[in-house]
Amino acid sequence: MSLQTLTRSQLALHNGQDKPTIYVAFQQRIYDVTNSRLWRDGKHYQHWAGQDLTAELSDAPHTEKVFERFEQIGTLV
Numbered sequence: 001m002s003l004q005t006l007t008r009s010q011l012a013l014h015n016g017q018d019k020p021t022i023y024v025a026f027q028q029r030i031y032d033v034t035n036s037r038l039w040r041d042g043k044h045y046q047h048w049a050g051q052d053l054t055a056e057l058s059d060a061p062h063t064e065k066v067f068e069r070f071e072q073i074g075t076l077v
């Protein structure tokens with residue numbers, strides 16, 4: 001599947017509230033976490049989907065390896 005290009009405001013709609021698909025950006029890559037029960041309603045501990053969470057990974061008890069389970073669906077511009 002070809003990658004979509006999303007702006008920050010387009011990404012913001014995929015926050016678990018406004019659109020059915022839930023997306024998270026990390027290092028300009030956008031991942032679809034809709035099927036993760038850990039991101040239900042767009043919320044993951046203190047973090048919200050629909051945005052670039054690159055800087056916030058340092059708060060997590062895990063590394064970026066968690067993204068390996070998800071498909072990159074797009075690029076944040």
Ligand code: HEM
Nearest residue numbers: 036037038045046047053056057059060061062066067069
């Ligand atoms: C307070 C901060 C955070 C806590 C306590 C937390 C905790 C967890 C835990 C316990 C898991 C499941 C175990 C694992 O896969 O290692 C997980 C998975 C995950 N986390 Fe976090 N996390 C935090 C922040 C973040 C941030 C900022 C991001 C994004 C940059 C993120 C992205 C993910 C993803 C994509 C998964 C995989 C979900 C799945 O496999 O269904 N987390 N997190």
